[in-house]
Amino acid sequence: MDNSNPNLICKVSIPHTYAKAYDYAVHEDKPPMGSRVLVSFRHQELMGVVLDYERPEKKHELKPILKILDEKPVLDDKDLSWLKWMSQYYHTPFSEILGLAFPKALKSADFSLQRPQEIWLALQTDVQHLDLKRTKKINTLLELLEKNPLRLSEVKTLGLTKKFIEKAFEMNLIRSFTKDLEQILPSRSLEDIQLNTEQQKAFDQMDFSKFSVCLLQGVTGSGKTEVYIEAIKKILQKGQQVLYLVPEISLTPGLLQRLESRLSTPLTVFHSQLTDKQRSNHWLSAYHGQAQLVVGTRSAIFSPLRNLGLVIIDEEHDASFKQLEGVRYSAKDAVMMRAKILDIPVILGTATPTLETFQHAQQARYQLLKLNQKALNQMPLHYQIVDMRRQKIQHGLADETLNIMKQHLEKKQQVLIFINRRGYAPLLFCHDCGSSIECRRCDANLTVHRSKYQLVCHHCGWSQKTPSQCPKCFSDQLIPLGVGTEQVADFLKSHFPQETVLRFDRDVIKNKTQLEEGLQKILKQQAQLIVATQMLAKGHHFPHLSLVVVLDGDSSFYQADFRALERLGQMLTQVSGRAGRADIPGEVCIQTHLPQHPLLLTLIQKGYEPFLQELLKQRQEALLPPFSYLALIRIQGKDSNTVIQNMKRLAQMLKSLGVDVWGPSPAPMERKANIHRWQIILKSPQRHLLHQQLAQTHNWLSQNCPKVLRWFIEVDPHDWSS
Ligand SMILES: [Zn+2]
Ligand SMILES: [Zn+2]
Ligand SMILES: [Zn+2]
Known part of the structure; x- marks a missing residue:
């Protein structure tokens, strides 16, 4: 084949090649933009997508496009502009965006764009009440489908025409569905609810x-x-x-x-x-x-x-x-x-x-x-702050809280204790030498899981048997510090022996079935005390639940991340949505050492919106989003010196350009699974300026960062505390 002097250069993007696109030659058949084509790439034949065409400026020696894979393009102009936007906005090569957007099969040249086969089944079987012309024929069809869903070709062999099937479809008598697809068919009797x-x-x-x-x-x-x-x-x-x-x-x-x-x-x-x-x-x-x-x-x-x-x-x-x-x-x-x-x-x-x-x-x-008006017409919530200072506290719960819980339980109502920490205790502490047992691979304490006799790292998954002696001083005075769901549940079982306690976290609820069972237990009041993590904070409403206890209302106030308080406000408001109904007022009890915190008071006395107004003022004063634009750049690798050196070089380069750089600083957890992580944060009052700086950053990193290191750019980071 003659590869010289093509009239056009075809830009082909190949998923997972970490480049925007590669040049190929086009001869006779010019594939439309957005088409899948087969090209040879590093001794392999791979699928790529036509991104663009260019007139060659000088003579090129290019490989040809081997084959156009489909009759029609898989991406239209609008898809292409959208994915190009994603590539630019997130400073990621187009080929990586393509890798994300396409399922695995589509990346193979053998994949055909054929319509998945549909199978027909009966939606209704009782058609007596309907005024139908060909009742007999329809009944035959429905009876057939009721016994056994059929393919269209099979239905046709029974003497029923395609037109007839379509008619039955229009009348909502039958439905098609696709195999190997998670599809849920409408129920046979549809409800019609009038909007209020x-x-x-x-x-x-x-x-x-x-x-x-x-x-x-x-x-x-x-x-x-x-x-x-x-x-x-x-x-x-x-x-x-x-x-x-x-x-x-x-x-x-x-x-x-x-x-x-x-x-x-x-x-x-x-x-x-x-x-x-x-x-x-x-x-x-x-x-x-x-x-x-x-x-x-x-x-x-x-x-x-x-x-x-x-x-x-x-x-x-x-x-x-x-x-x-x-x-x-x-x-x-x-x-x-x-x-x-x-x-x-x-x-x-x-x-x-x-x-x-x-x-x-x-x-x-x-x-x-x-x-505003609750469709369920619920009673307003009642917030209560439990001041934890100078109180007797047992396993994370103040006596005052336990009393409130008792009142609700006596009225045969359910109580949810919300604590966003799994396990028995977040650390195992030596009473004699003061050290705690850390993960060997992370800068983090191991979490005590008592029932499994294990210490587990919640960051890298490492686990080990709980030691009986301190590894440093060999003392046997090892005590668990802090509380997790397991400990709170254990304590409540002994404190309220007549009640059933249900733990609701990822260690106990591992799949959809267990989740369904857990939710049913709560709804059927088979458990009175529910100890749960964030898992239960969204989307559910339990009519017999009247009290939500937020065990650790303080942790957000001490987090490095500027969005921590916003999330606390969301969490408290969402969690409170779990409680109460028409005849039982809901109550939310927040345990805190900072009962006078102005934001907390605004939230519970005035509500979520005034709370946001306050936060917005604070963000404006600090010039934080949405009053500025941020990006996080992290470099990570096995050798901490190389990581730090390169992070410093990048920061210097950016500072010399007048960019507002925070850092370099270690990630809040510097070492995770034996990988050292350092970061800088770029801040800009204008979005387009930030993106110019990020383009420079991207260039610098691609050209200068040693291959042994990994790096990423995160635009609009939500949380850099992990
Ligand atoms: Zn755990
Ligand atoms: Zn010790
Ligand atoms: Zn670890």
């Missing part, structure tokens, strides 16, 4: 005609989901697709049931536990328009919904929308950009908006719609 006046008013104010962001603010039980459902119906009726993002599918089992009972469209569920086959089928069904409503977590934003008409982000404040490894992107920010490019609306929903969202709403850049 307030919900209707909010819905009527929404603009579905163009890109706009609306913040639907309302507490748990205020009926946000009902408003989402109306919006979904409206978009589906227009023949468009909907993307509904949630923080975690397994923590919101009630949501899927609710959608299933209200919408006649199957739900296509996307989450991180899907198999490779399910992932590729998900991609295909979104691409071919079979998936009309996708409910998914973070990476569902890459679903190739050709006809996307609405994005919903539920619990928009949730930290899990941020990816903390690989490409450190925010699914929320990224999908909002996708909506902007597509010119479609976005609905953000939460009881506790982030400070950024709150500010946008205040400046009227987001439309603010509030649902």
Whole structure:
């Protein structure tokens, strides 16, 4: 083949090659932009995507494109602009973004874009009440499908035409679903719920005609989901697709049931536990328009919904929308950009908006719609601060707290004790020499897990048998310090022997089944005292639960991260949403050594919004986001000297350019799994300035940082305390 003097250079991006794109020659067939092509790359034949074309300036010797893989491009112009934006914004090569956006199968040249096969089944079997022309024929079809779901080709061999099937489909009598895809079919009897006046008013104010962001603010039980459902119906009726993002599918089992009972469209569920086959089928069904409503977590934003008409982000404040490894992107920010490019609306929903969202709403850049009146008509919450100073404390609980708990238990109500620390105690301490037992691989104490007789590192997973003697002085006076869920649960079992205690953390609840069982136990009042981590802080409402105890209200005040207080406010507000109902007032009891902290007082006396106002003032004074833009740059490696030297060189280079650099400083945990980590933080009053500086940083690191080290740039970091 003649490779010389091609008329055009084709820029092909190949996933996981850590470069933007490579040059190839085009001869006769010019693949459209966004097409998958086969190219040879370092002695391999690999799949790549056509990104761009260029006129060659001089004579090039280029390898040709071997094959165009599909009839149509997999990415259209808008997809390409969006993914290019992600690549630029997160300072990550396009090929890495592609690696993220494509399921594994799509990266193989053998993969075909064929529509996944559909299987038909009966949605209703009782058609007596319907006025049908061909009842007999329809009955035959439904009887067949009721016994055994069939493929379209199989249905056809029974003498039923495709047209007939389509008719039955339109009448909601039958449904198709795709194998190897997590799809939930609508229930046979759909519920129809009328919006209340307030919900209707909010819905009527929404603009579905163009890109706009609306913040639907309302507490748990205020009926946000009902408003989402109306919006979904409206978009589906227009023949468009909907993307509904949630923080975690397994923590919101009630949501899927609710959608299933209200919408006649199957739900296509996307989450991180899907198999490779399910992932590729998900991609295909979104691409071919079979998936009309996708409910998914973070990476569902890459679903190739050709006809996307609405994005919903539920619990928009949730930290899990941020990816903390690989490409450190925010699914929320990224999908909002996708909506902007597509010119479609976005609905953000939460009881506790982030400070950024709150500010946008205040400046009227987001439309603010509030649902104040609780649909459940709950009694207002009662907050109580327990001053921990000079109190008798047993296993993390003050006597005053135990008394309050007793009052609620005597009324046959449930109590939730919230503590965000698993295990028995966060450290094992030697009474004689004062040392604590640390992880060999991290700068962290090992957590005591008593029932397993183990010390566990919660950062790298290292575990060892609990020693009987101090490894330094051989004393046998080893005492666990601090409290974790295991200890609180053990103590409560002995303190309230007549009650059942349920522990709810990742050490006990390891899968979906255990989660369901745990939730059922609480709902059926089979446990009176529930000791839980953050796991239970979101999305659930328990009608018989009337008291939430926040065991350690202080930890956030001492964290290095500037978002710690914002998260505390969200957590306290969310946790309080678990308690109370129409006839039982809910109570939240916060144990703290800082009972006079002004922000805490604002939060509990005035509420979440005045609390945010205060925080916003503080951020403005400190010129922190949203009043400035930040990026975190971390270098890590096995040899701490090399790490520090290179971090210092980078910081010097940036400082000489006049960049506002914090650091270099060690990461809050300097050594993790034997890797040393140092960091700097860049701050800029303007976003475009920050991005210029990051481009320089990226260049410097690519050219100067030794290959033995790893580094990353995180734009808009959420949390640098880990
Ligand atoms: Zn643990
Ligand atoms: Zn000792
Ligand atoms: Zn460790």
